[in-house]
Amino acid sequence: MAETIGFIGLGIMGEPMARNLLNAGYSLVIHNRSQAVVERLDSEFETVTRASSPREVAAQVSTVITMLPDSPDVRAVVFGVDGDGLIEEMGEGDLLIDMSTIAPATAIELYDALKEKGASALDAPVSGGEPGAIAGTLSIMVGGDEADFERAKPIFEVLGQTITHCGAAGAGQTVKACNQIAVAVNYAAASEALVLGAKAGVDPEKIIQVLNGGLAASRVMELRGPNMISGNFEPGFRINLHRKDLGIIMDTGKEFGVALPVTALVSQLYDSLAANGKGDLDHSALITAIEALANFKVSER
Secondary structure (H helix, E strand, O other): OOOEEEEEOOOOOHHHHHHHHHHOOOEEEEEOOOHHHHHHHHHHOOOEEEOOOHHHHHOOOOEEEEOOOOHHHHHHHHHOOOOOOHHHHOOOOOEEEEOOOOOHHHHHHHHHHHHHOOOEEEEOOEEOHHHHHHHOOEEEEEEOOHHHHHHHHHHHHHHEEEEEEEEOOOHHHHHHHHHHHHHHHHHHHHHHHHHHHHHOOOOHHHHHHHHOOOOOOOHHHHHHHHHHHHOOOOOOOEHHHHHHHHHHHHHHHHHHOOOOHHHHHHHHHHHHHHHOOOOOOEHHHHHHHHHHHHOOOHHHO
């Protein structure tokens, strides 16, 4: 029988991940700020237990997954306020698997704090967006001790397809930052290519077909190109979340003395979209920033 694990953070990614674990036979002790999703899962699965605080989650399990928006949210759940944090109930043999995307420095801070209590921590951010979370095909990049990675691997295998131990604490978050650089820059390149070609009179579907057949091929163009040319920006991963990740990336670049000039420019384009009320659109809506500069909409060609 699968173990009972804790799950905190049941948002656009967390809920389908929790569902996959429940469907795989795990029992979950869950906690979330919004109670609607808690009530939904509780009503659908007999193997769900509700908890009123992170501390109450940790008191009932030896493994806790967190899937939260940003570094301050994870720190608040782990360290708590007035003694309600996870760390109050975590000790020898306990494991925190943080699958949020946060600063590498925060991941290391959590690892060190839990080690002092005799517990362990893995930073295990994911790539693949909501579709990957639903399908259980996420790419999971993990930082932390090898033994803890092996312990968590059966859980990861329910949630993802590409599972990689990247190195010591913080390495998972560092690789996620690298991933988000490549994705953001790919969106910018795809946007410029599609707007240029379409405004010059070429069918953008043909552009996608040709580019995906050569060296310019990318998963961004393959998976999101059709949505970009049709103007369908229903979010799988929101602009505001990618902006948050880009902020982490720029801070990490400063920390290690790495200039990221192209990433900085793309970050500014995402900032412009957020300033114009587009922060909740899918990050493929970056094309609309290029369209505005060109005074041309691909979807209205």
